[in-house]
Amino acid sequence: MSNFLPNVIQLGWGGDNGWGTSIIQTIYMTFWPAIFGGILGLLFGVALVVTEPGGILENRFWFNVCDKIVSIFRAIPFIILLAFIAPFTQLLVGTQIGTTAALVPLTIGVFGFYARQVQVALESVDHGKIEAAEAIGATNWDIIKDVYLREARSELTRVSTVTLISLVGLTAMAGAIGAGGLGNTAISYGYNRFNNDVTLVATLLVLLFVLIIQVVGDFIAKKLDHQTR
Amino acid sequence: MADPIINLQDINVTFKQGKKVVRAVQDVSLAIQPGDIYGIVGYSGAGKSTLVRTINLLQKPTDGTVTVAGDTFFSDHRQQISNKELQSKRRKIGMIFQHFNLLNETSVIENVLFALKHSDLDDDAQEKKVLELLDLVGLKDKAEFYPVQLSGGEQQRVSIARALANDPQILISDEATSALDPQNTNQILDLLKRLNQKIGLTVVLITHEMDAVKRVANKIAVMEHGKIIEKGALQDVFLRPKEELTRQFVGGSLAAIDTLKAFNLDHLNDNEELFQLVYNGNNVTQSIIVELYKRLNVEASILYGNVEVLSDQPVGTLFIVVKGDKGQRDQAVDFLKQSNVTVTKIDDRRIWNE
Numbered sequence: 001m002s003n004f005l006p007n008v009i010q011l012g013w014g015g016d017n018g019w020g021t022s023i024i025q026t027i028y029m030t031f032w033p034a035i036f037g038g039i040l041g042l043l044f045g046v047a048l049v050v051t052e053p054g055g056i057l058e059n060r061f062w063f064n065v066c067d068k069i070v071s072i073f074r075a076i077p078f079i080i081l082l083a084f085i086a087p088f089t090q091l092l093v094g095t096q097i098g099t100t101a102a103l104v105p106l107t108i109g110v111f112g113f114y115a116r117q118v119q120v121a122l123e124s125v126d127h128g129k130i131e132a133a134e135a136i137g138a139t140n141w142d143i144i145k146d147v148y149l150r151e152a153r154s155e156l157t158r159v160s161t162v163t164l165i166s167l168v169g170l171t172a173m174a175g176a177i178g179a180g181g182l183g184n185t186a187i188s189y190g191y192n193r194f195n196n197d198v199t200l201v202a203t204l205l206v207l208l209f210v211l212i213i214q215v216v217g218d219f220i221a222k223k224l225d226h227q228t229r
Numbered sequence: 230m231a232d233p234i235i236n237l238q239d240i241n242v243t244f245k246q247g248k249k250v251v252r253a254v255q256d257v258s259l260a261i262q263p264g265d266i267y268g269i270v271g272y273s274g275a276g277k278s279t280l281v282r283t284i285n286l287l288q289k290p291t292d293g294t295v296t297v298a299g300d301t302f303f304s305d306h307r308q309q310i311s312n313k314e315l316q317s318k319r320r321k322i323g324m325i326f327q328h329f330n331l332l333n334e335t336s337v338i339e340n341v342l343f344a345l346k347h348s349d350l351d352d353d354a355q356e357k358k359v360l361e362l363l364d365l366v367g368l369k370d371k372a373e374f375y376p377v378q379l380s381g382g383e384q385q386r387v388s389i390a391r392a393l394a395n396d397p398q399i400l401i402s403d404e405a406t407s408a409l410d411p412q413n414t415n416q417i418l419d420l421l422k423r424l425n426q427k428i429g430l431t432v433v434l435i436t437h438e439m440d441a442v443k444r445v446a447n448k449i450a451v452m453e454h455g456k457i458i459e460k461g462a463l464q465d466v467f468l469r470p471k472e473e474l475t476r477q478f479v480g481g482s483l484a485a486i487d488t489l490k491a492f493n494l495d496h497l498n499d500n501e502e503l504f505q506l507v508y509n510g511n512n513v514t515q516s517i518i519v520e521l522y523k524r525l526n527v528e529a530s531i532l533y534g535n536v537e538v539l540s541d542q543p544v545g546t547l548f549i550v551v552k553g554d555k556g557q558r559d560q561a562v563d564f565l566k567q568s569n570v571t572v573t574k575i576d577d578r579r580i581w582n583e
Contacts, residue, residue: 126330131287132330132391134319136391146335146343147332226377227333
């Protein structure tokens with residue numbers, strides 16, 4: 001083993017640069033932005049669908065506000081966003097570097113992407129179902145909860161899976177502000193030091209991580225889907 | 230006459246599509262009495278769906294007054310009741326759709342329960358009620374199924390159960406049978422008719438299928454280009470259509486006109502007259518023509534004959550040429566009128582020459 005992957009072994013499991021530490025950091029940087037960005041994205045996605053022209057709470061002003069916010073954060077390349085919002089990060093978590101500091105740009109980076117995905121998923125709900133719910137006297141909240149979110153739940157699971165996978169991709173870039181993680185290991189300890197074995201193993205671990213998310217996501221999405229026979 | 234349960238007055242609905250202004254409904258007034266099954270027919274794009282959506286304000290009119298069961302929902306260009314009131318009023322107006330619009334991610338029983346979300350009943354009473362409704366539509370054993378596992382006809386019956394959950398006085402059917410095969414169509418229509426007879430449900434039936442209206446409706450309105458061009462009791466409109474479009478829809482009469490066109494009626498003899506006879510179920514079996522000859526020695530030759538079933542009533546139409554002197558012909562008409570046959574002398578060639 002030490003003959004084939006000398007540098008991999010040398011990095012060890014624990015410690016600041018160890019494999020275990022990197023894996024935990026990647027999971028940490030995926031989990032919290034998924035929660036925060038997920039909630040924000042869901043809120044904005046729902047807001048976009050209900051306020052859009054023809055929506056149940058049609059409102060041109062709020063639709064434009066939400067739409068522009070989402071568009072702006074979607075448009076900024078993540079690596080620039082990291083630097084751009086550094087002062088805000090400092091304000092929020094008290095530091096501009098490290099794993100925790102990375103949570104802020106990761107959350108903001110993923111929310112816009114997720115909001116658009118949620119918007120598309122909710123728009124896939126047939127307008128007739130909304131109309132039928134209105135016709136039986138459902139409230140707007142009933143329609144959001146029991147029609148939009150429930151009818152689109154399988155589609156929402158699918159877009160959440162895609163978002164989570166893209167979030168894993170973003171965590172690799174967070175190494176730029178000293179956030180660690182598998183991406184950082186691959187670049188700093190692998191590529192930059194010509195340790196190709198480290199790059200290979202780090203890449204395989206990220207792939208494995210993505211694969212698990214995909215399989216679990218597909219399984220849940222299928223389980224929740226009663227629309228196709 | 231009782232007060233109408235639905236009263237639409239001078240309804241206009243205008244859409245703006247870019248720079249184009251589309252007048253989907255134009256100056257329509259319609260009064261529907263409690264217990265009516267009111268058929269609204271017309272080709273797609275005629276404005277039928279838009280018109281009926283103003284009843285429960287799924288579509289707000291641009292202009293006009295909407296009154297349902299004594300409550301004015303809309304007048305003077307704005308909604309007259311709060312959104313919350315509107316929601317509770319809507320629960321008393323059931324609606325079913327062409328594509329059923331069931332929630333696919335919930336079971337049949339949950340679909341119906343969804344309509345009872347704001348009812349005063351407790352959970353047990355709600356479930357009991359839903360099961361009763363599913364029993365009524367013949368789907369009690371499929372309560373735990375998901376909509377996609379059901380046939381189109383079954384899905385529509387679930388949506389009827391959902392529409393009836395809050396004991397509505399009115400049911401709006403928007404092309405509800407248009408996506409179904411003839412057998413399921415008839416089942417659904419008969420169910421609506423049964424509900425109408427059993428609980429006095431007022432039904433507004435939008436369709437482009439004249440057969441559906443003929444089967445169950447007692448009144449009919451024909452729409453074209455956003456306007457009601459003809460309305461009235463089913464038998465009147467059906468047997469004596471005034472407008473060309475109505476004739477197309479009623480079909481039977483169109484066939485009669487085609488048949489009559491085929492004869493060259495320009496040379497009726499001086500002792501011949503053409504009559505349209507319309508007779509209802511009570512004397513449909515009598516052989517009127519034979520009686521005419523036996524009693525009055527009047528010869529009548531049949532040019533066209535047809536029997537239609539209009540809301541369970543057989544109605545016959547005959548076009549006959551009566552041959553005889555003036556006195557005989559008048560006697561014949563008197564005899565026919567005494568036999569409860571509606572006699573219309575056709576001397577207006579316009580009907581088939583246009």
